[in-house]
Amino acid sequence: xxxxxxxxxxxxxxxxxxxxxxxxxxxxxxxxxxxxxxxxxxxxxxxxxxxxxxxxxxxxxxxxxxxxxxxxxxxxxxxxxxxxxxxxxxxxxxxxxxxxxxxxxxxxxxxxxxxxxxxxxxxxxxxxxxxxxxxxxxxxxxxxxxxxxxxxxxxxxxxxxxxxxxxxxxxxxxxxxxxxxxxxxxxxxxxxxxxxxxxxxxxxxxxxxxxxxxxxxxxxxxxxxxxxxxxxxxxxxxxxxxxxxxxxxxxxxxxxxxxxxxxxxxxxxxxxxxxxxxxxxxxxxxxxxxxxxxxxxxxxxxxxxxxxxxxxxxxxxxxxxxxxxxxxxxxxxxxxxxxxxxxxxxxxxxxxxxxxxxxxxxxxxxxxxxxxxxxxxxxxxxxxxxxxxxxx
Amino acid sequence: xxxxxxxxxxxxxxxxxxxxxxxxxxxxxxxxxxxxxxxxxxxxxxxxxxxxxxxxxxxxxxxxxxxxxxxxxxxxxxxxxxxxxxxxxxxxxxxxxxxxxxxxxxxxxxxxxxxxxxxxxxxxxxxxxxxxxxxxxxxxxxxxxxxxxxxxxxxxxxxxxxxxxxxxxxxxxxxxxxxxxxxxxxxxxxxxxxxxxxxxxxxxxxxxxxxxxxxxxxxxxxxxxxxxxxxxxxxxxxxxxxxxxxxxxxxxxxxxxxxxxxxxxxxxxxxxxxxxxxxxxxxxxxxxxxxxxxxxxxxxxxxxxxxxxxxxxxxxxxxxxxxxxxxxxxxxxxxxxxxxxxxxxxxxxxxxxxxxxxxxxxxxxxxxxxxxxxxxxxxxxxxxxxxxxxxx
Numbered sequence: 001x002x003x004x005x006x007x008x009x010x011x012x013x014x015x016x017x018x019x020x021x022x023x024x025x026x027x028x029x030x031x032x033x034x035x036x037x038x039x040x041x042x043x044x045x046x047x048x049x050x051x052x053x054x055x056x057x058x059x060x061x062x063x064x065x066x067x068x069x070x071x072x073x074x075x076x077x078x079x080x081x082x083x084x085x086x087x088x089x090x091x092x093x094x095x096x097x098x099x100x101x102x103x104x105x106x107x108x109x110x111x112x113x114x115x116x117x118x119x120x121x122x123x124x125x126x127x128x129x130x131x132x133x134x135x136x137x138x139x140x141x142x143x144x145x146x147x148x149x150x151x152x153x154x155x156x157x158x159x160x161x162x163x164x165x166x167x168x169x170x171x172x173x174x175x176x177x178x179x180x181x182x183x184x185x186x187x188x189x190x191x192x193x194x195x196x197x198x199x200x201x202x203x204x205x206x207x208x209x210x211x212x213x214x215x216x217x218x219x220x221x222x223x224x225x226x227x228x229x230x231x232x233x234x235x236x237x238x239x240x241x242x243x244x245x246x247x248x249x250x251x252x253x254x255x256x257x258x259x260x261x262x263x264x265x266x267x268x269x270x271x272x273x274x275x276x277x278x279x280x281x282x283x284x285x286x287x288x289x290x291x292x293x294x295x296x297x298x299x300x301x302x303x304x305x306x307x308x309x310x311x312x313x314x315x316x317x318x319x320x321x322x323x324x325x326x327x328x329x330x331x332x333x334x335x336x337x338x339x340x341x342x343x344x345x346x347x348x349x350x351x352x353x354x355x356x357x358x359x360x361x362x363x364x365x366x367x368x369x370x371x372x373x374x375x376x377x378x379x380x381x382x383x384x385x386x387x388x389x390x391x392x
Numbered sequence: 393x394x395x396x397x398x399x400x401x402x403x404x405x406x407x408x409x410x411x412x413x414x415x416x417x418x419x420x421x422x423x424x425x426x427x428x429x430x431x432x433x434x435x436x437x438x439x440x441x442x443x444x445x446x447x448x449x450x451x452x453x454x455x456x457x458x459x460x461x462x463x464x465x466x467x468x469x470x471x472x473x474x475x476x477x478x479x480x481x482x483x484x485x486x487x488x489x490x491x492x493x494x495x496x497x498x499x500x501x502x503x504x505x506x507x508x509x510x511x512x513x514x515x516x517x518x519x520x521x522x523x524x525x526x527x528x529x530x531x532x533x534x535x536x537x538x539x540x541x542x543x544x545x546x547x548x549x550x551x552x553x554x555x556x557x558x559x560x561x562x563x564x565x566x567x568x569x570x571x572x573x574x575x576x577x578x579x580x581x582x583x584x585x586x587x588x589x590x591x592x593x594x595x596x597x598x599x600x601x602x603x604x605x606x607x608x609x610x611x612x613x614x615x616x617x618x619x620x621x622x623x624x625x626x627x628x629x630x631x632x633x634x635x636x637x638x639x640x641x642x643x644x645x646x647x648x649x650x651x652x653x654x655x656x657x658x659x660x661x662x663x664x665x666x667x668x669x670x671x672x673x674x675x676x677x678x679x680x681x682x683x684x685x686x687x688x689x690x691x692x693x694x695x696x697x698x699x700x701x702x703x704x705x706x707x708x709x710x711x712x713x714x715x716x717x718x719x720x721x722x723x724x725x726x727x728x729x730x731x732x733x734x735x736x737x738x739x740x741x742x743x744x745x746x747x748x749x750x751x752x753x754x755x756x757x758x759x760x761x762x763x764x765x766x767x768x769x770x771x772x773x774x775x776x777x778x779x780x781x782x783x784x
Contacts, residue, residue, distance in 0.1 A: 059451040062477035062491070079727045080479060080488055085454035085472020096472055099454070099491050101727065103759065143727035149782060159551050159767035166729040166760055170782060173773040185779045335471045335493065335535035337558040367495065367761070368558055375551035375767030381565040387577045390541060390562060 005073045006047040010206055013303055014040030014282075022072070025116050027187075027194050029203035038282050039199035040303055042206035043245070044072055048252060056255050060218040064111055067214050070249060072207045074111065075118040076144040081107035082214050086222040089334050092349055092360045093223070095215065096336060102163075104342075104366035105239055106136035108211035110195065114140040116207050117193035124148055126192040128179040130156045131164070131295050132366055137195050138169035149186055151179045155294075159375045201283035202236040202302030209304065212242020213249065219361055220250055227260045228358030229314070231345035233365050234264040235296035237273055237305025243363070244308035261356075262312040264305050265319060265348035267291040267341075272301025274316035277309055292321050292372050295341035295365075317348035326350075328368075337368035397465045398439040402598055405695050406432030406674075414464070417508050419579075419586050421595035430674050431591035432695055434598035435637070436464055440644060448647050452610040456503055459606050462641060464599045466503065467510040468536040473499035474606050478614040481726050484741055484752045485615070487607065488728060494555075496734075496758035497631055498528035500603035502587065506532035508599050509585030516540055518584040520571040522548045523556070523687050524758055529587050530561035541578055543571045547686070551767045593675035594628040594694030601696065604634020608642065611635075611753055618648045620750030621706070623737035625757050626656040627688035629665055629697025635755070636700035653748075654704040656697050657711060657740035659683040659733075664693025666708035669701055684713050684764050687733035687757075709740035718742075720760075729760035 010026055012018035014033025020026060020042065029039035051069055058066055062080035065071075079101035087094050097105035114137065117125045124147030127137040134150040141148035148169035153176060156164070165171045174182060180198065187194050197204045220226060226247060232240050240262055250256035264273045270288030275281070283303045291297040309316055319327075324340050327347035331338055345362035368374065382389075402418055404410035406425025412418060412434065421431035443461055450458055454472035457463075471493035479486050489497035506529065509517045516539030519529040526542040533540035540561035545568060548556070557563045566574060572590065579586050589596045612618060618639060624632050632654060642648040656665045662680030667673070675695045683689040701708055711719075716732050719739035723730055737754035760766065774781075 059453060061451060061453055061475060078477070078479070080477020080491060083453060083475060085470070085493065087470070087472060096493065098495075099472060099493065101477065101488065101491065102729070103490075103495065103761075139727035139729070142725050154771060154773040157767070158770055159761060161771050162766045162769070163729065163761065165771075166724045167727060168725045171771075172777055172782075173771045174777050175773050175775060178777070182777065182779065186782065189779050190783065332558045333534050333560045335531035335559060337494070337531070337555065367759075369495075369551060369555065369759070369761040374554045375549070377554070378550055379546060379553050379557075379563075379565045381546040381567050383567060385564055385566050385570070385574065387574065387581050390564075390578065391582065 003069050005071055006050050006069045007072045008045050008047050010042040011045045012040055012042055013307060024120055025206045027198060027205055029199045034199065037200060039201045039203045041203035044207060044210055046070055051253055056221065060221050064108060064211060064214045067217055070213065071210050072112055072116060073119055074115045076111060076115040076140055078111060079107060079139060079143055081111050082218065086219065089331065092362050094336060094346065095219065095361055095363045097363060097365045098338060098367040102136045102139050104132040104136060106132045108214055109208045109238060110136045110140040112207045112211040113195040113205045114144050114146065116205065117146060118144050120193055122191055122193035124192045125195050126183055126186045127196045128183050129196060131160045131370055133196060135164040135167065138164065138167035141169065142167045149192060151182055157370065157372050157374060160370050197236065201285065202300050204236055204238055209238045209242035209245060212239050213246030215363065216243050216246025216250065220256060223359055225358065226256045226258050227361045228356035229261045229263060229360045230363065231263045231265050231349045232363040233296050233341050233344035234266045234273055234305060235298055236302050237264060237308065239363065240264055241304035241308045244312055259312060262308045262314040263348055264309050264316045265344040267293045267297045268318040268320045270297050270299060271318045272299065273305040273309065274318050276301055276306050277316045282306060293324055293341040293344065294372060295339060296344060317352055319344055319347040319351055323347045323351055336364060338364045339366040339368055339370045342366040395461050397463060398442050398461045399464045400437050400439050402434040403437045404432055404434055405699060416512055417598045419590060419597055421591045426591065429592065431593045431595045433595035436599060436602055438462055443645055448609065448613065452613050456500060456603060456606045459609055462605065463602050464504055464508060465511055466507045468503060468507040468532055470503060471499060471531060471535055473503050474610065478611065481723065484754050486728060486738065487611065487753055487755045489755060489757045490730060490734065490759040494528045494531050496524040496528060498524045500606055501600040501630060502528045502532040504599045504603040505587040505597045506536050506538065508597065509538060510536050512585055514583055514585035516584045517587050518575055518578045519588045520575050521588060523552045523762055525588060527556040527559065530556065530559035533561065534559045541584060543574055549762065549764050549766060552762050589628065593677065594692050596628055596630055601630045601634035601637060604631050605638030605641065607755065608635050608638025612642055612648060615751055617750065618650050619652045619753045620748035621653045621655060621752045622755065623655045623657050623741045624755040625688050625733050625736035626658045626665055626697060627690055628694050629656060629700065631755065632656055633696035633700045636704055651704060654700045654706040655740055656701050656708045657736040659685045659689045660710040660712045662689050662691060663710045664691065665697040665701065666710050668693055668698050669708045674698060685716055685733040685736065686764060687731060688736060709744055711736055711739040711743055715739045715743055728756060730756050731758040731760055731762045734758040
């Protein structure tokens, strides 16, 4: 749409001097710096000197290919991801990612990772996911004419199970502990391209956060300035790091003069990034307690989230399910129905009660249709309802 | 956003010489031409001579206020409706309206009708709906700080019931035959503004289709030309008429040189517009048989759909549930999961097998999450899944 990719190579987040060719994507983390306890992800380096300044003169809209110079090659077709609304709700802005093609932010990532699968000539993609990521990967694979295997959980909400299965992928519920060994074997034996994590701490796909950078570009154009702070639901922190990197690039390119503080927003029942930041570790693994924010309540953190929060001057915020539920209810009363995990940014902002010297953005990631319990209740007809009943 | 509304007055579709002030919206149809058997809707007339030609030089995007000169006054805030993706799928373009704030096209209508409620000083809105329309009205009312009463059906899919109830509205399941008398009483006694129909054949809200005009504007800009044909799921034909009127305006304003053929796409189990067009009636009521496309399978048609199809040189197409299911499955295999009713446009295009002298657009109206049966099935974990199982 706006010229071809200026991506040059991969670079380790464990050691910036460790660089690798752009392909193949190192989906098992940095081979030089990772240890048996901490895996370091890769990021993508671009030829920034060649970026045309007019790139940020355009309007946001569907199809992230409008940012193609600052993305890895987009060999998979679009489903219309990006260009989501930004709404003022109370004293914050809410970026509504539920308007994406599969109704979550994950579509920005999967446009990029499924493109990598196409570029690599893989016969399909494989993903371990209990919800949004799996369905989004299945949708983009279908659109690209690739097969998809989704290893999911029998505990996913039934409506989400229907969603994940809608796109023609091979979807199998498997016990959680068997998901990752099976995923690795599918990669090794079938040659499928992995679009979810394979490492001890999270590294995921090195190209994934690049898709999320487009949220930063859109926010800058929608606000007309860089926000003072961004709060985002945080699981593996690919979203968080992508948003951070997008703003870093805007400053690097001279488009913007500052970067926002980035806040990781995790369920209090777990919070691997909060743990890592508190202990000074590059990444952490925790034993999470129960949380209904199932999309972001995993045990495994990654180094990307630590980098985004630390380098931006942000903080890790933990929110309880009760705080999430209050934010979810209040946001719905403003016309935005989000999955419980999707409001972690707003819940964390409200909990922190901090003043900022500029706009604050809470990224809301996913539709309320994906929540636990949706569809579990029927409401019988009230046979003799009268207007007087409604007035009382 | 782009200047204030140029709406002047209401005009009857029963007699173009019958004109009325813009407010109050005549939500019970044209008082001069309607009979006990056929109700005629109103439309909105604008001061077209004052439309700035630069209006169509802008990009589509969220918030239909960008088209405010050609809409009734937008006194209710946006949720980011509009700016939805247009995707090439096979030999047609699919306009994916599931990317709207409540994941259906209805948001374009409700931005406009809830605005009318605000402008009228109503304490709330009332709507009779089994799904998308009710939830969307509830969301826009919540955003505008108005109360909402949704009279819905106990037969709606459970996930849709959760959706409708999410936004804080008073939602009551009532027997179908009691919905409309109750709605009228709520309007008369509580002063609530009705955003759904109150008349014998459908007239609905006179401002409603104005919101759908923005689909025509977007299609023109996204395609760079007027399509040869538009196929859209048809229930009351507010969408169909709105799209038609938008293209009529583009031609009237000299922006475009032609208009598309408009095809009403109804379930074969009913099809009041097909009936009216076949018999030459201004509108019709049928006794529908069973259909799982519950969003568009009602008995009552309206004059708007007859006008759009007849004046555009289009046709009425009826599709069976089997044809809908095939289109739904095939579209999901391209990465777009739609409600069964949402693919009626595509199913009708495929059934018609007609060649057109230009691009064909099928409007896809709503997310697959809203379908019957979604969430009714659980998939147990496969304990001993192996890669060999996946290869076989």
